[in-house]
Amino acid sequence: MKAVLCKAFGPPETLTFEEVANPTPKKNEVLLQVHAAGVNFPDTLIIEGKYQFKPPFPFSPGGEAAGVVLEVGEKVTHLKPGDRVMGLTGWGGFAEQVAMPAHGVLPIPADMGFEAAAAFSMTYGTSMHALKQRANLQAGETLLVLGASGGVGLAAVEIGKAMGARVIAAASTREKLDVARAAGADDLINYTEGSLKEQLKTLTNGQGVDVIYDPVGGPFFEEAFRSIAWNGRMLVVGFAAGGIPSLPANLPLLKGASLVGVFWGSFAQRQPQDNLANFQQLFSWYGEGKLKPLVSQTFPLERAAEAIAHLGQRKAVGKVVVKVR
Template sequence: MRAVVCKSLGPPDNLVVEEQDDLTPKANEVCIKVHACGVNFPDTLIVEGKYQLRPEPPFIPGAEVAGEVLSVGEKVRHVRPGDRVTALVQVGGFADQACAAGEAVMPIPNEMNYTQASAFPLVYGTVMHALRQRGALQAGETLLVLGAGGGVGLAAVQLGKIMGAKVIAAAGTQEKLSLAKHYGADEAINYSYGSFKDNVKKLTNGQGADVIFDPVGGDLGQECLSCINWRGRYLVIGFAAGDIPHIAANRLLLKGTAAVGVFWGAFVAREPKVNFENFEQLFEWFREGKLRPHISKTYPLEDAAQALADMRARRVTGKVALLP
């Protein structure tokens, strides 16, 4: 099989493509012929050794794949060779074969192609868990989405609208805001201009947002608790800005607000049944045409380093994928 290999931690340019032995699944694993691999911001951090998951080189990066089941281990019952699936692998995805734990493999709807499927699990799984289990978003509430032009941000815009919220999209360029509006955002804020918190308050009649979805962190994260409503929920998704914001506990107290961590990977491991229920609903919405992943670009496997560089430089809107 061909694979993208990280032999030493550092910039994406260090990655190489090489031939490796074909894979054989363990008893509880599924081996997949990979047709598409999703590219995500954490992949850029993993190859540099800057993420909480720190595999030792050499390793194959890439966390989500879609393709056809080649073989299954003796303990796997829910899929069989030939099935069309998507799967999470943590590492090992940037290759034309991947092995995934059986519980991380899901059959995909007939209406979903492999590129869409490779862009689906991580972002929609994260957002569904964030808005449903952690944020308890209700119809009629206001949802503020930071990083609204990126993968998880755009998914949050779509799911927020499906759940009946008023959605305010925040991003750093007009192109990303236009994309968010295309996918259903009611209002848009370019946080490159003016006061972010003042702009949020203007759009919420001075009340602030009920739920804030923040995959950005940094200085913007610091401002979020200044523009959140009474009993609001500030969802901590990630820190794409690089800096981790320090949350002022007095603001939580004064507004009866909750700062809520969203670690989807741990949720999947601890509550797999609830996660599968989330995906049953997500796949149903997909079949009904209510949501679609936005895939702005695809790359051949040999251009994995460029895909990660584009992701790191924030040149990506929605999702991108590698096609082995």
């Protein structure tokens, strides 16, 4: 089979495209014929040795994939060959086939195509877990989404609206904010047009926001937290801006607020039934038209390195997908 390979840590241009042996599933794994694979921020880190997992060389990046089950391990009972599925691979998704842990694989709705499915599991799974289990977002509360035009950001906008929140979307350009508006955002903030804190103060009549969803990190992290409401919750989702920010410890005290970490991959493994319930709700909202995964650009498998570079340069709006077949 063909696969994109990382043979040594480095930038996307060091990846190769080669013929490799087909994988064999272990007892608790599923062998997937990959049709499409999502590109995510961890892909930019794992190839440079900056992610929390460091697979042995050579490995294929690609943390999520959608396709058709070819074979199941002897301990897998909830899936069978021929099933249309999506799920987490950890790595290995940028290949024609991948053996992936069965606990992270879910059948996809009949009306969902493979490209949409490849754009769904990580972004919507992360945002649902963040807003439901970690923030306990309630109808009528105010949700601020930073980096609102990216994959997880747009998912958070849509899920926040489906949960009954007022959603404020923040991004760096008018074009990105237009995308967030189309996803259902009630109010928009352009980072480049004045102080984030002052804009939030105006929009909330000085009350602040109840929940902050931050997949970006960087310079707006502390400024956003200073705009949080009493009993507010700030979700630490990721660091797409590059640097990992710090926060003066007195701020959570003075605000009576919480700084809450979000690690959906570990949650899905530790609490599979809760994760399954999340996806049942997500699929229901998808069927009702409340969730509409935005795939802004697709790349063929042999150009997966370009897809990773495109995302790493923060050029992407919505989700970038590698189309394998």
